[in-house]
Amino acid sequence: MIKFLLKGILRDRSRSLLPFLTISCGVMLTVVLYSWMKGAEANIAESSARFDYGHLKIMTRAYAEEAELIPNDLALVGVSELMAKVAKDFPQIEWTPRIKFGGLLDLPDEKGETLVQAPISGLAVNLLNPPSPEKDILNLENALVRGRLPQEAGEALLSEELAQRLGIQPGNVATIISQTMSGSLALANLRFVGTIHFGIQALDAQAILIDLADAQRILDMEDACGEILGFFKDRIFRPKVAAAMTKQFNTSFSQDADRFAPIMKNLLDQGGLADLLGMAQNVSSTIIFVFVLAMSIVLWNAGLMGNIRRHGEIGVRLAMGEDKGHLYRSLISESFIIGCLGSAVGTLIGLGLAYYLQVKGINVASLMENSSIFISEVMRARITWFGTVVGFIPGFAATLIGSSLSGLSVYRRQTSGLMKELEA
Amino acid sequence: MENNQLILTQKLTKIYPMGQHQLYALKEVDLSFGPGEFAGLVGPSGSGKTTFLNIVGSLDVPSQGQVEVLGRRIETLTHKEAAELRKKHIGFIFQTFNLLPVYTVFENVEFPLILLGLPSSERRQRVMEALEWVRLADRANSRPAQLSGGECQRVAIARAIVKKPALILADEPTANLDAENSHNILQIMARLNQELGITFIFATHDEKVIGYLKRKITLVDGRVTKDETYSSQPGMEGHHEAS
Numbered sequence: 109m110i111k112f113l114l115k116g117i118l119r120d121r122s123r124s125l126l127p128f129l130t131i132s133c134g135v136m137l138t139v140v141l142y143s144w145m146k147g148a149e150a151n152i153a154e155s156s157a158r159f160d161y162g163h164l165k166i167m168t169r170a171y172a173e174e175a176e177l178i179p180n181d182l183a184l185v186g187v188s189e190l191m192a193k194v195a196k197d198f199p200q201i202e203w204t205p206r207i208k209f210g211g212l213l214d215l216p217d218e219k220g221e222t223l224v225q226a227p228i229s230g231l232a233v234n235l236l237n238p239p240s241p242e243k244d245i246l247n248l249e250n251a252l253v254r255g256r257l258p259q260e261a262g263e264a265l266l267s268e269e270l271a272q273r274l275g276i277q278p279g280n281v282a283t284i285i286s287q288t289m290s291g292s293l294a295l296a297n298l299r300f301v302g303t304i305h306f307g308i309q310a311l312d313a314q315a316i317l318i319d320l321a322d323a324q325r326i327l328d329m330e331d332a333c334g335e336i337l338g339f340f341k342d343r344i345f346r347p348k349v350a351a352a353m354t355k356q357f358n359t360s361f362s363q364d365a366d367r368f369a370p371i372m373k374n375l376l377d378q379g380g381l382a383d384l385l386g387m388a389q390n391v392s393s394t395i396i397f398v399f400v401l402a403m404s405i406v407l408w409n410a411g412l413m414g415n416i417r418r419h420g421e422i423g424v425r426l427a428m429g430e431d432k433g434h435l436y437r438s439l440i441s442e443s444f445i446i447g448c449l450g451s452a453v454g455t456l457i458g459l460g461l462a463y464y465l466q467v468k469g470i471n472v473a474s475l476m477e478n479s480s481i482f483i484s485e486v487m488r489a490r491i492t493w494f495g496t497v498v499g500f501i502p503g504f505a506a507t508l509i510g511s512s513l514s515g516l517s518v519y520r521r522q523t524s525g526l527m528k529e530l531e532a
Numbered sequence: 533m534e535n536n537q538l539i540l541t542q543k544l545t546k547i548y549p550m551g552q553h554q555l556y557a558l559k560e561v562d563l564s565f566g567p568g569e570f571a572g573l574v575g576p577s578g579s580g581k582t583t584f585l586n587i588v589g590s591l592d593v594p595s596q597g598q599v600e601v602l603g604r605r606i607e608t609l610t611h612k613e614a615a616e617l618r619k620k621h622i623g624f625i626f627q628t629f630n631l632l633p634v635y636t637v638f639e640n641v642e643f644p645l646i647l648l649g650l651p652s653s654e655r656r657q658r659v660m661e662a663l664e665w666v667r668l669a670d671r672a673n674s675r676p677a678q679l680s681g682g683e684c685q686r687v688a689i690a691r692a693i694v695k696k697p698a699l700i701l702a703d704e705p706t707a708n709l710d711a712e713n714s715h716n717i718l719q720i721m722a723r724l725n726q727e728l729g730i731t732f733i734f735a736t737h738d739e740k741v742i743g744y745l746k747r748k749i750t751l752v753d754g755r756v757t758k759d760e761t762y763s764s765q766p767g768m769e770g771h772h773e774a775s
Contacts, residue, residue: 429619
């Protein structure tokens with residue numbers, strides 16, 4: 109019977125082409141939009157993790173309360189010991205200490221007088237210690253625009269945008285003016301050996317990147333750091349595992365009332381990211397719902413039109429003894445076949461477009477000016493395993509709803525009128 | 533009811549409500565049809581011919597009286613049982629052929645066998661046999677749109693006989709055909725009746741059809757006014773002789 113129905117569908121374009129195109133288009137849009145939303149979620153989550161939150165982050169409780177102010181006077185001390193503990197307790201995580209600091213960058217002229225000054229947002233990471241994962245996490249090789257990466261103490265990187273603005277060339281020396289951990293003035297000369305572009309407006313506007321040991325020396329933070337970031341070794345964030353680790357770590361310090369005791373937060377605990385990602389998921393669900401609804405209405409209408417056009421055929425089939433239930437199921441089966449084909453084709457096209465958007469992305473830098481969110485200026489789609497099947501949800505749901513409603517007309521057909529109807 | 537009859541009606545009455553009034557389409561019709569009959573209901577429009585076929589074909593139920601078809605009481609059948617009776621034992625031939633346009637001749641004839649769930653090889657054999665009967669085996673792969681009216685009706689006959697039903701109900705089967713094609717299909721049906729023993733009941737007012745009948749039942753205003761049986765089938769052999 110399926111083979112028989114399939115022949116009819118393939119030959120009768122009016123009963124296959126419109127529903128097929130409707131489903132294909134809807135499924136394609138669903139797949140692309142879903143992949144795009146997933147890409148946006150991943151973009152926000154990954155950028156935030158790489159540059160600010162980590163998959164896990166350890167700070168002092170006091171620092172955590174005022175984290176936006178970068179209160180280095182409340183930083184962690186005894187970092188070596190704490191690093192050893194978490195490396196032992198959570199071996200699946202790579203831990204890396206960081207210091208964030210603010211200040212001014214002063215570029216002198218040939219006489220040593222201030223030529224130009226600009227506020228900076230400093231980030232100190234372990235650049236010179238070979239086992240450090242930071243080069244990989246920050247993707248420094250690719251972010252380098254001019255010059256080279258630091259190779260010895262006293263060397264630093266600054267953002268290409270800042271370098272352009274201040275006229276700093278690779279090899280220039282400039283002075284950092286900041287504040288030590290104890291609140292006194294910190295001054296240090298650094299040689300900027302390269303410029304970088306992270307593609308994140310919040311960083312590229314005024315970022316400088318220095319080695320952690322330099323920062324500890326300049327800011328009087330020996331064996332101290334503002335934050336210790338943890339990353340899953342495969343760089344894939346696992347919310348449940350991270351939450352369990354967070355709970356385990358914080359429980360182990362629950363008896364310590366000191367406000368300088370360490371506290372762990374996972375990615376979703378920070379910056380309202382859980383709410384943001386939850387909202388993104390709601391948007392994804394809404395999009396799918398809207399497509400299901402719209403396609404169902406179109407398919408319902410197409411089914412009604414088809415039933416009107418196939419009035420004679422349905423009548424003959426009832427007269428020949430086909431049970432109404434069987435006929436109804438066969439109409440749904442036809443739609444199901446269309447749904448399968450439409451969903452498959454729509455998914456393939458959608459995945460193709462999503463793959464293009466995943467590889468090429470769309471540059472939204474002009475929309476991100478003055479943005480303080482850690483989000484890449486090149487937005488990309490992301491193909492996930494669920495993205496390969498998500499289109500089948502609206503594809504099938506719309507098909508079943510549309511054909512179920514339109515097919516009900518079979519039950520309203522009176523067999524007693526068939527003779528007259530079929531001779532009309 | 534008698535068991536040797538294919539169809540037996542007793543005081544068959546069909547009433548259609550028409551606002552405040554009631555329209556009697558059939559009034560206390562008592563008829564019986566045995567196996568192998570080639571009978572026709574004749575009469576003017578509105579005389580109840582199609583209503584009778586509807587009820588005997590289990591497409592409708594009587595308002596009063598009893599109807600037994602192949603041992604089954606029509607008025608007691610559920611929709612599903614009625615569909616089962618039509619599927620297995622009753623073939624229909626319509627005035628307008630009602631072939632499925634997207635399917636080939638072969639597939640149109642095959643469809644009743646698919647409903648019966650027969651295997652592919654048996655379906656193929658039976659479809660080709662049926663098409664041989666109506667002399668359309670060479671048009672098996674054609675679509676209905678490529679056939680003449682007479683050929684379409686022959687396909688409809690093949691579709692009706694392919695499941696080897698006991699009974700075929702034909703409502704004005706020649707109304708859309710010219711004289712030559714009408715005689716062609718009537719000869720085919722008469723031959724099927726004679727050689728396979730299939731019972732044919734027609735609803736018609738076409739003189740050409742009437743000329744082939746072995747039994748002519750005249751209906752007027754829902755009542756049987758005349759029931760004539762002929763000793764010969766004139767379309768095949770000569771003129772009618774009423775008995």
